[in-house]
Amino acid sequence: MLEVAAWNHTKKLAKQHGVDIAHQYIQDCIASYDEWVTKRGTCPGCDNFCIEQDENVFCCFVCNTRWRVSNEPQKRITRTLLPQN
Numbered sequence: 001m002l003e004v005a006a007w008n009h010t011k012k013l014a015k016q017h018g019v020d021i022a023h024q025y026i027q028d029c030i031a032s033y034d035e036w037v038t039k040r041g042t043c044p045g046c047d048n049f050c051i052e053q054d055e056n057v058f059c060c061f062v063c064n065t066r067w068r069v070s071n072e073p074q075k076r077i078t079r080t081l082l083p084q085n
């Protein structure tokens with residue numbers, strides 16, 4: 001939602017400053033961000049989608065698997081397992 005809101009604000013600013021942004025470019029960026037978020041939040045134990053618990057740390061509420069991810073959007077997503085609570 002924040003990513004979409006940011007793009008809407010960007011479109012407003014671009015219009016004010018007479019800059020064209022291709023609609024398809026925005027759609028591609030949002031799709032890419034969505035894929036990044038999905039990969040980070042998908043439990044490596046049971047494929048359930050989870051919300052970030054702490055900065056770059058996820059905990060699955062179904063199977064209790066915990067994992068850490070990198071916070072660098074350009075890096076390949078790697079989920080590192082952590083000990084369970």
Ligand SMILES: [Zn+2]
Nearest residue numbers: 043046060063
């Ligand atoms: Zn799980």
